[in-house]
Amino acid sequence: MYKPYRIFATDMDGTLLNYRKEISEVNLKAMRDLHKEGIEVVVCTGRSFATVKQYLEQLDFPCWLISNNGSVIRNKSREIVSTTYMKQTVLQKVIRILEKEDVYFHASDEEYYYIKSIYERIKMVRNYVSRVEKSKIKAFWRPIYEVLFSNTHKKVNFNSFIHNGGKITSIFVVSRNSEKINSIKAKLANIEGIDVSSSGKDNIEILDKGATKAHGLAKLLSKLNISSDEIVTVGDNFNDLTMIKYAGLGVAMGNSEAEIKEHADWVTKTNEEDGVAHLIYEKVIKLKEVAME
Structure with a gap:
């Protein structure tokens, strides 16, 4: 029997954001629909908090944030719960x-x-x-x-x-x-x-070494008592590779490098084609609805 995914983790640049560094209306609606379905959302980015805040305001719902490529984890109230510094x-x-x-x-x-x-x-x-x-x-x-x-x-x-x-x-x-x-x-x-x-x-x-996106997600999953096979991750570049390989469903964007696609379980559309929304409706929400029938 299909087990619904409980966490959806998305990269930002080249993934959730288009080339104009915007969250499209289609992606925005899909992310909000995901939240309404009770699935935890994690924004997982190489950016620091200062350049992510405006996008969190756009999402308009509480979500987890893993920034600095996995080094800093913030809860849904934006409080820091974990930081990994370079030695x-x-x-x-x-x-x-x-x-x-x-x-x-x-x-x-x-x-x-x-x-x-x-x-x-x-x-x-x-x-x-x-x-x-x-x-x-x-x-x-x-x-x-x-x-x-x-x-x-x-x-x-x-x-x-x-x-x-x-x-x-x-x-x-x-x-x-x-x-x-x-x-x-x-x-x-x-x-x-x-x-x-x-x-x-x-x-x-x-x-x-212990602060990749996969390490950040592993720490978060440990806090939430969720296993890696219950999460979906999506990204487009080499700094996303660890979390793509770590997840139950690791997804590459259509605009990803060939090597990233080779390691992914599935490839969605490009960031200019609202690939995140396509993934959400094809592989997350749709499958959850099927499982409940």
Whole structure:
């Protein structure tokens, strides 16, 4: 007899969000229908809390949040219930490599982005905003506001920050130079105690070995007394691979890399085709209704 799924965990960028970084009305309705069916929803993302809050407001129902690629877990009241930091000795080795490579990176904890340069961070945010913001005026001013006035960023000297006991959950590296990305990945491979992944060809995501999305979900399931075969996960990139392989039903987006699809139990439509909604209605709600007949 079919056993209904009890948890639905979704990635954000490239999955729940379209390329304009929006939750479509179709996906929004599907997520709300899922909640009405009594299925727990988990937003599972590499983003930090600061850039997720607006989307949680849109969903308009209480859900769990696993952010920073699995490092930080918040309950449905948005209270932190678990944080996994990178170990200080390991963090020092990683920062040493990144500083020598002269590459853009920022680090995160439960609340803040830590940056080396205000100018470089504004430039990076503007590059992202310009792809999704139609208004040129907003595309210019929004990055300045987010970095300087939103109380989400702190400029630090990373060596001093770590030496003085600063804690980090994850590090995000960006470069359009594929050779540089591959070179950094090769050097990071020699460091024990970290997980190295990516959410795109131009970035590297670094966190503690015990802080992947699968680890975050495992901690949450333990609290809720739910087994892994009772959850559905969906994602599009390599930082989603652990949770796709972990779930009872691990789903890849239609826009996923081929390797992600190979490890998935099922492939839904793309994020531009409301693939999350398609998954919810075809493999979660529909099957639950069949089981109840």
